Amino acid sequence: MDEDYKLAKWLNNELTAEELAEFKQNPDFTLYEKIKENSARLKTPAFDQDKMLSNVVATKKATKVVKLQQNWFARIAAVLVIALGLSFFIVNNFKEKYYGTSLTQTVNLPDNSEVLVNKNSSIEYKTFFWKNNRTIDLKGEAYFKVAKGKTFEVNTNLGKVTVLGTQFNVNSKDNTFEVTCYEGKVKVNYKNHELILTKGMLVTFENDSKKEGKTTLSMPKWASDKMEMSFTNQNLKTIITDIENTYNVTIKTNTIATEQLFTGKLPSNNLDVALQIIASTYHLQINKSNETSFELVKK
Structure with a gap:
């Protein structure tokens, strides 16, 4: 229970500097931090703590019971926060x-x-x-x-x-x-x-x-063969299509002739080099819109 109490105090930022330093040595501290960070994004229904406490106090002596219930409430709240935070964290990170x-x-x-x-x-x-x-x-x-x-x-x-x-x-x-x-x-x-x-x-x-x-x-052999694409008298349009499929990108060629033939090899594990070979062979310029969109134009 002492560990739960420290956890509750840490969640409420109530640990002293010495207690915080000791708490950070806990092997699960990194996980607690991640759960706390993700828990902050959760939205929970409004909870009337005072109303709950007053209902309990009505059947007990006020001075003693309120203090006891407040301590337990802090622990229960800590457990709920950890549970909800853990659920949120797992759903979003254990994919x-x-x-x-x-x-x-x-x-x-x-x-x-x-x-x-x-x-x-x-x-x-x-x-x-x-x-x-x-x-x-x-x-x-x-x-x-x-x-x-x-x-x-x-x-x-x-x-x-x-x-x-x-x-x-x-x-x-x-x-x-x-x-x-x-x-x-x-x-x-x-x-x-x-x-x-x-x-x-x-x-x-x-x-x-x-x-x-x-x-x-x-x-x-299948992996070695895949490291390069080999072409013999293939038109540029076919080559561009193969590059697009291999690297999962889009390459526009609206302003250039694509009937030109090409014989040679292109790497299938380096998009920049593949495009540079095509560009230098046909005297083209590469315009990059983003990581997956390119356009080849005349220089």
């Missing part, structure tokens, strides 16, 4: 982020880890306390470049992969579960099997059978 697309897509996670999600695949993760709980649910196939930090886990319907700062590929489709390690070390769990993979090792489970192998590649 799942889902990426599923018919195109290969690069996803940057909160800790700067990078996931390249293959076509017709998806990942799902929670942003709330992500740094302390780096867990992703995967359907299909994805290539991971994990930033160093605490344990990083990838869950699928067939098995689980646990890593610490590495690059690896997970393919979980139908009855096949395949994991390839390109850098670092990963731990693979599949039913009753658990094994460690290091750089260049791979394992495939299919209908409960296990097959181990090796690779000399630095990343999966």
Whole structure:
């Protein structure tokens, strides 16, 4: 109860400097602060404290009961504020982020880890306390470049992969579960099997059978191919459409000729470079309206 009392005093800004310094050492203080901040946005029905107290006091001795009820009221109020604040905080911050697309897509996670999600695949993760709980649910196939930090886990319907700062590929489709390690070390769990993979090792489970192998590649072929777009005698209109689809942007070309042909390669992971290559090839200027809207015009 002492902890509840300090919490109530802190919510009412009644702690002394010494008590506040001690309270800040509480391991949950950061969470309390976030809850308090979000609770301030809540609107609750009007509450007549005096009326409630007078009804209670009518059956008790006024001097003693009022003091007791006020102390309990402070605690009850603290609990209500925490409960409402926690609900508000969870609803607005414990949201799942889902990426599923018919195109290969690069996803940057909160800790700067990078996931390249293959076509017709998806990942799902929670942003709330992500740094302390780096867990992703995967359907299909994805290539991971994990930033160093605490344990990083990838869950699928067939098995689980646990890593610490590495690059690896997970393919979980139908009855096949395949994991390839390109850098670092990963731990693979599949039913009753658990094994460690290091750089260049791979394992495939299919209908409960296990097959181990090796690779000399630095990343999966599908991910490597996706790093660039290759064109042979393609008109500019087709190329612009491909850039728009790859980067999910809009590029206006109303004032330029788009029948011109292009042969070459464009990066699929760097929009600025891709646009610069097109602009320099056809002597165009890039006008940027915002992060997703561009226009190509004659110089």
